[in-house]
Amino acid sequence: MAAFSKLSEAIAANVHDGDVVALEGFTHLIPYAAGHEIIRQKRRDLTLIRMTPDILYDQMIGMGTAGALKFSWGGNPGVGSLHRFRDAVENGWPRTLRLEEHSHAAMACAYQAGAANLPCGILRGYLGVDLPKVNTAIRQIECPFTGERLAAVPAIRPDVAIIHAQRADRAGNVFLEGIIGVQREAVLAAKRSVVTVEEVVDDFGSRSPNAVILPRWTVTSIAVAPRGAFPSYAHGYYKRDNTFHKAWDAHSRDRETFLSWMKQNVL
Amino acid sequence: MSSSPAEMMIVAAARALSNDDVCFVGIGAPSAACNLARLTHAPDIVLIYESGTIGARPSVLPLSIGDGELCDTALTTVSVPEMFGYWLQGGRITVGFLGGAQIDRFANLNTTVIGDYNRPSVRLPGGGGAPEISAHCQRVFITMSMGRRAFVDPLPFMTSFGHGQGGNHRARLGLKTLGPTEVITDLCVLKPDPQTKELTVTSLHPGVTQEEVSAACGWKLQFAADVAETPPPTEEELAVLRQLEERTQRAHAAAG
Numbered sequence: 001m002a003a004f005s006k007l008s009e010a011i012a013a014n015v016h017d018g019d020v021v022a023l024e025g026f027t028h029l030i031p032y033a034a035g036h037e038i039i040r041q042k043r044r045d046l047t048l049i050r051m052t053p054d055i056l057y058d059q060m061i062g063m064g065t066a067g068a069l070k071f072s073w074g075g076n077p078g079v080g081s082l083h084r085f086r087d088a089v090e091n092g093w094p095r096t097l098r099l100e101e102h103s104h105a106a107m108a109c110a111y112q113a114g115a116a117n118l119p120c121g122i123l124r125g126y127l128g129v130d131l132p133k134v135n136t137a138i139r140q141i142e143c144p145f146t147g148e149r150l151a152a153v154p155a156i157r158p159d160v161a162i163i164h165a166q167r168a169d170r171a172g173n174v175f176l177e178g179i180i181g182v183q184r185e186a187v188l189a190a191k192r193s194v195v196t197v198e199e200v201v202d203d204f205g206s207r208s209p210n211a212v213i214l215p216r217w218t219v220t221s222i223a224v225a226p227r228g229a230f231p232s233y234a235h236g237y238y239k240r241d242n243t244f245h246k247a248w249d250a251h252s253r254d255r256e257t258f259l260s261w262m263k264q265n266v267l
Numbered sequence: 268m269s270s271s272p273a274e275m276m277i278v279a280a281a282r283a284l285s286n287d288d289v290c291f292v293g294i295g296a297p298s299a300a301c302n303l304a305r306l307t308h309a310p311d312i313v314l315i316y317e318s319g320t321i322g323a324r325p326s327v328l329p330l331s332i333g334d335g336e337l338c339d340t341a342l343t344t345v346s347v348p349e350m351f352g353y354w355l356q357g358g359r360i361t362v363g364f365l366g367g368a369q370i371d372r373f374a375n376l377n378t379t380v381i382g383d384y385n386r387p388s389v390r391l392p393g394g395g396g397a398p399e400i401s402a403h404c405q406r407v408f409i410t411m412s413m414g415r416r417a418f419v420d421p422l423p424f425m426t427s428f429g430h431g432q433g434g435n436h437r438a439r440l441g442l443k444t445l446g447p448t449e450v451i452t453d454l455c456v457l458k459p460d461p462q463t464k465e466l467t468v469t470s471l472h473p474g475v476t477q478e479e480v481s482a483a484c485g486w487k488l489q490f491a492a493d494v495a496e497t498p499p500p501t502e503e504e505l506a507v508l509r510q511l512e513e514r515t516q517r518a519h520a521a522a523g
Contacts, residue, residue, distance in 0.1 A: 026318050026347055027333025051347070052395070075392030077331030078294055082392075089390040101379075104317060105356065105399040108348040124356055125399050127440045128428035134384045148441070179318045179333045181347045233335055242330045242519040 002172030002195075002219040007228075010194045010221035011037045015046075018067075019159040022049040022190065023056065025232060026181030027077065027240070031164040032056050033228035034196050036266045039063045049158055051107045051182060055231070055248050058082040059266065061097060062258055068098040070156075072107045079245055083252040093255065101135055106153045111182045113155035114189025125151045161190035164229045165214075166236060167204065168197045172216035175204050178235030180212055187214055196225035198237050270500045272453035273412070275472045277303060277508060278500040280364075280410040280451040289313040290362045291355065291400050294332050296410045297364035299508070300451075302328060306507050315360065317396040319345045327518040328511060336518075351396070355403050363404030365397055365427070366411050369419050372465050372486050373436075374409060374429030374447035376401070377422045384424060394426045401427040406445040413452040413483040420486040430464035454480050456497060460489070470495040 005013070015021060015038055023031050035056045038046075045067040050057055053074045060066055062084030074085050088097040102110070109121030122141065132138040132151075141152045163183040165176035174195050176183065187193045195214070200222075204211070227234075231241035251261045270278070273296075280300035284290060286309040292301045302325060305312050314323045318333035322342030329337050338344050345354070354360065367376035368391050378397060382388035401407055407429070411417060429447045430436055437446050450457040456470040467489045468480060473496060481488050500508075 027331045028318070028335070028338070071393065073393045073395030074390075077333075079330070081390075086390045090387060101393055103394045103398045104347070104396040105351040108351045112348045112352075123352075123399075125402065127402055127442060128425070128431050128436070129394075129398050130379070130384075130425040131394065131398070178335070178338050179320065179344055181318070181333075184346065185348060235335060235338060239335055240331070242334075245330060246519075 002168070002174075002216040002222050004172065004200075004222050007033060007037050007196060007223035007225055008041070010223045011041055014160050014192045014194050014221055015043055017043055018045045020047040020049065021160050021162065022156065022158040022186045023162045024050060024181055024183050024186040025164060025229065026052060026179055028179040028181065028232060029164045029176065029183065029229050029234060030054070030056055030232035031162050031196055031228065032230060032232060033225035034162045034164070034194060035060055039065055039262070039266055049156060051104055052077070053085065054082065055245065058084040058248075058252055059262060061085050061088050062094065062252070063262060064094040066097060067095070068100065070100040070102070072102045072104045076245060076248060079249055083249070084258060087255070100137055101131060102138070102153060103131065106138070106151065107156070108182055110153045110156040111185035111189055114157045115185040118155055120152045120154055122150050122152050156189055158186065158190040160192040160194060161186040162194045163187060164196045164225070164234070166198050166234055168195065168200050168222050169204055170200060170202060172219060172222055173204075174214040174219055174222065175207070176212050184212060184214065187218060192220040193218070194221045194223065195219050196223050196228040198226055198228070198234055200224055270505055272472070274500060274505060274508060275497070276410060276412065276451060276453040278504045279456060279472070279497055280408065281307065281504070283408050283449050283451060284309050284312060284362065286311050288361045289315065289359060290364055291315050291317070291360045291404055293365045293397070294329070295366050297366055298328055299511070300410060301364055302511060303504065303508050306511065307504060315354065317347070317350060319347055319350045321345065321354070326514060328515040330519055351399065355399055358403060360404045361406070363400035363407045365400060365407060365409050367397070367409065367427070369417055369422055370409065370411065370450065371420045371422045373431060373433045374450060374459060374466055375422055375425050375431065376409070376427040376429065377424045379424040379426045381423055397427040401429065401446065402442055402444065404444060407447045408449045408451065409447055410451045413454050413480065415483065415485045418484040418486070430459055433464040434462070436464070454483060465489055467491050468494055470497045472497045473499045
């Protein structure tokens with residue numbers, strides 16, 4: 001049952017060294033405040049999962065939080081490379097980073113399989129390409145009905161999923177809208193979940209009967225973190241800071257500049 | 268008005284799209300081309316971004332595939348598993364529009380690594396949606412600037428399967444879609460040869476010579492028997508593109 005707490009307490013209680021952690025958000029609702037708290041609490045050797053590791057994971061990787069990364073696209077969208085991610089993969093700085101790399105379609109399938117309590121996700125994917133040669137977690141199965149060869153990937157079952165949402169009500173139900181990515185699947189696939197929200201309201205008020213709501217009994221911890229997705233955005237609250245996304249290229253290119261930026265702005 | 272090679276590329280790419288297309292849009296040059304098409308000759312084109320936005324009609328170009336502008340203007344927004352499952356794998360998309368870091372003579376793409384996978388000299392972002400976009404859209408357009416570091420053979424890593432080793436390689440893998448049918452660059456347009464599937468220059472942009480195009484390609488480039496000249500951008504195409512880019516710059520400069 002969802003418990004309200006301070007963000008620092010929610011992270012301390014739910015994220016431990018060595019955990020498999022998915023901080024999800026597909027460009028929208030990226031849980032920056034929670035990720036920064038993990039950095040401040042100096043967690044180590046996390047296996048980070050995310051379809052689109054961007055600036056937040058660049059920061060976590062550059063600060064030595066991650067030992068492994070499971071992902072499908074690692075870049076600063078529309079801008080270019082993630083320099084801290086590249087430095088870790090190309091030079092092992094600040095530590096080596098084991099990669100498990102997939103395509104978006106496969107990651108989405110693996111989250112769905114996790115949420116559905118299945119051992120693997122199945123897709124018509126990876127035909128003719130090189131990723132299966134470097135990732136033994138991509139296998140093939142035969143459809144028992146048609147004989148078609150299909151790709152299979154293991155279900156994603158994180159120790160903890162962390163997302164940001166617009167609102168929680170006082171009972172601890174969570175409401176999100178806009179680009180919802182794989183956040184629902186991530187929470188339902190995980191053993192524990194931490195949700196940061198823009199605000200807590202008495203009642204969600206009028207809404208579509210199909211509104212995306214995570215019932216309180218699917219969420220472990222809720223923490224209020226206004227602007228907790230910034231420089232990503234929260235539909236209905238604030239916009240994506242595209243200027244910052246462009247500026248990150250210069251902040252992160254060099255190790256020393258990066259570390260002093262983190263010291264000034266995050267630590 | 269005279270146009271830059273980058274503008275010629277976007278205009279030529281936009282022209283490849285029709286009003287009836289349902290298009291899965293990659294970020295960067297593909298997004299500019301798709302929106303230029305929507306704002307000129309293809310007002311009813313359906314633009315789909317992998318973040319889940321269906322029927323997006325952005326007034327400015329998104330920086331990422333998930334900018335708020337896309338969701339705000341879309342007909343509907345679905346989850347990412349639904350996007351890749353029902354809409355892409357489900358066969359609902361007529362055209363996938365991709366860019367890439369590197370391409371080979373059979374329109375296979377690399378966006379993963381330069382060098383060895385485990386010890387890369389350059390780690391690129393990875394495949395993202397591209398491998399399955401390339402597999403499941405009825406056909407694929409690719410747009411990228413030419414140069415010997417981008418047009419290479421062989422590729423160090425095959426991220427997205429175009430025509431593989433050529434010929435009927437797609438069919439042999441069980442792919443029923445057409446794969447890449449057009450590659451639009453800043454210098455020319457290339458199409459796969461009907462039999463061999465090797466990329467062949469079919470049209471040169473105004474003022475570009477065969478020698479220039481050959482020099483910008485890492486393999487011995489084939490030319491069609493009758494190479495056409497790409498019609499230059501019209502006044503309208505250029506004006507709409509420049510207005511779109513101006514609006515975009517203003518919008519991206521304003522912080523949230």
